[in-house]
Amino acid sequence: MKDDRTNVQSSPLRVAVVGTSAVGKSALTVRYLTKRFIGEYRSDTDMLYKCVLQVDGAPQSVEIMDTSATCEKTSDPYLQWAEAFVVVYSITDKDSYKQAVSTVQELSERRASASVLIIGNKSDLGHLREVEEVEARTLALTHSARFSELSTAESCASVSEVIDNFLKEVKAQRNGNQNGGSPKLRKISVTRMLGSLIGRSSPPPTPMTHLIILDKEERNKLQTPLTRLCQPCFRPAHSLPCSPHTAV
Numbered sequence: 001m002k003d004d005r006t007n008v009q010s011s012p013l014r015v016a017v018v019g020t021s022a023v024g025k026s027a028l029t030v031r032y033l034t035k036r037f038i039g040e041y042r043s044d045t046d047m048l049y050k051c052v053l054q055v056d057g058a059p060q061s062v063e064i065m066d067t068s069a070t071c072e073k074t075s076d077p078y079l080q081w082a083e084a085f086v087v088v089y090s091i092t093d094k095d096s097y098k099q100a101v102s103t104v105q106e107l108s109e110r111r112a113s114a115s116v117l118i119i120g121n122k123s124d125l126g127h128l129r130e131v132e133e134v135e136a137r138t139l140a141l142t143h144s145a146r147f148s149e150l151s152t153a154e155s156c157a158s159v160s161e162v163i164d165n166f167l168k169e170v171k172a173q174r175n176g177n178q179n180g181g182s183p184k185l186r187k188i189s190v191t192r193m194l195g196s197l198i199g200r201s202s203p204p205p206t207p208m209t210h211l212i213i214l215d216k217e218e219r220n221k222l223q224t225p226l227t228r229l230c231q232p233c234f235r236p237a238h239s240l241p242c243s244p245h246t247a248v
């Protein structure tokens, strides 16, 4: 389906970036969208980036949800919202890998048709390695997922290549086109600069790829009718709010 005014495919590719705290989800997302590596980010809220990318030769709306790991609750909202998942762990953190394994297994069971990319981040810290590459590669093979080990901090090119190719596959899968297309993607438009995702102590990057932050109204639109979400962590609140947050 196309929007005649913009010639942009109107139904966005929705990608959720998930993983435990401090594995580099925000760094990875912002690195991909802006080419910049920024050391510290706010970690108490989810960020939704809306942009238009050139995917496989055509402009394509893409929404990337950088999830916050502040509140360890069910991933249900993301399971329902996204059609593709980037599961991030740190090669220096075995627990983060265990959580990635659990997430990938859950995706296999509940979203079998979703595209999954597993990223082992922080490969520049090989001397602190706790997760062997072969482990994660085997996990990916077992679940028909993509896998890459990389350093968001050191290699912008790797981040771009891996996610570009992933988006191309997501789009191809949606279109039922198994042949894929050009791996070279180019960002062609953006909507708004986002400086607020960066911690107060960090200077804003300028210029940067323009992004949109997920505001409360937009966040609520992602909510299924029967699901109450904890605000701001955007995970379901059951009998109690997700401490220390307040249910909406």
Ligand SMILES: Nc1nc2c(ncn2[C@@H]2O[C@H](COP(=O)(O)OP(=O)(O)OP(=O)(O)O)[C@@H](O)[C@H]2O)c(=O)[nH]1
Pocket: 019, 020, 021, 022, 023, 024, 025, 026, 027, 028, 038, 039, 040, 041, 042, 043, 044, 067, 068, 069, 070, 121, 122, 123, 124, 125, 150, 151, 152, 153, 154
């Ligand atoms: N050495 C190294 N550090 C990294 C890399 N990527 C991210 N970091 C650092 O890891 C820390 C956590 O990065 P974030 O992007 O905030 O991690 P996150 O997964 O979004 O964390 P939450 O918001 O808590 O869920 C920061 O200090 C980053 O600078 C990397 O490739 N190498």
